[in-house]
Amino acid sequence: MTESIYIEIEENENCEEMPMQVYEVLDNPKPINMVKLIVGGQAESIYEITGWTSENNGSPCTAMFMPISDSGQAVAYLIKGGEWGVRLKPAGTQEKWDLNSSNQWGEPYLILTDKNDLTVSKTASVDKK
Numbered sequence: 001m002t003e004s005i006y007i008e009i010e011e012n013e014n015c016e017e018m019p020m021q022v023y024e025v026l027d028n029p030k031p032i033n034m035v036k037l038i039v040g041g042q043a044e045s046i047y048e049i050t051g052w053t054s055e056n057n058g059s060p061c062t063a064m065f066m067p068i069s070d071s072g073q074a075v076a077y078l079i080k081g082g083e084w085g086v087r088l089k090p091a092g093t094q095e096k097w098d099l100n101s102s103n104q105w106g107e108p109y110l111i112l113t114d115k116n117d118l119t120v121s122k123t124a125s126v127d128k129k
Contacts, residue, residue: 002026005066007080007109013099014052014106015085023078029064032079034091034119035112046091046119051081052106058084060097065118068111077118079110086110 008020038044051061061082070076079086087097089104098104112118 002069005068005078005080007078009083009085009108012054012084013058014087015108018085018108024069025078026067026069026075029066029080031062032065032118033063035079035088035110036117036119037088037112047088048091048093049079049081049086049088049110050097052084052087052097053082054084055082058099060087070111070113077112077115079112079118081109 003025005023005025006020007018007023009015009018011017033048033050035047035049036044037047049063051063053059053061063079063081063086065077065079067075068078081087085106085108087104087106089095089097089101093103095101095103
C-alpha cells in the first residue's frame with residue numbers, strides 16, 4: 001500500500017495552525033494511545049495521546065499512527081488525530097482530557113522516527129477521562 005495523506009490543521013483552541021503537508025503512507029493506520037517522547041529537555045517519558053476534534057468545542061477522538069516515507073530515515077511514523085490535531089498528557093495522569101489543563105498540550109500532529117516510541121493498545125479507543 002502506498003498512497004498520499006494530506007494534513008492541514010487550522011488554528012484552534014488545541015494547537016497552532018499547520019499548513020498543508022503531504023506524506024506518502026506505507027501501511028494502514030492503526031490506533032495509538034501512548035508515545036515515548038523527550039519533552040522540554042527532560043528525560044524520556046511516556047505520554048498518553050488522543051486525537052482532538054472540534055465536536056462540542058473540543059473533545060477526544062482516536063489518534064492513529066501510520067508509517068510514512070521519509071527521505072532521511074527511510075521510514076518515520078506519523079501520528080494524527082482529528083481536525084484539531086492531537087493532545088498529550090503524562091501517562092497515569094488521572095484527569096479528564098481538558099483544554100484548560102496545564103498538564104496537557106496540543107500539537108497539530110507528531111512524526112516519530114523510532115517505532116519503539118509507539119505504544120499500540122489492542123483496545124485503543126476514545127478515552128474521555
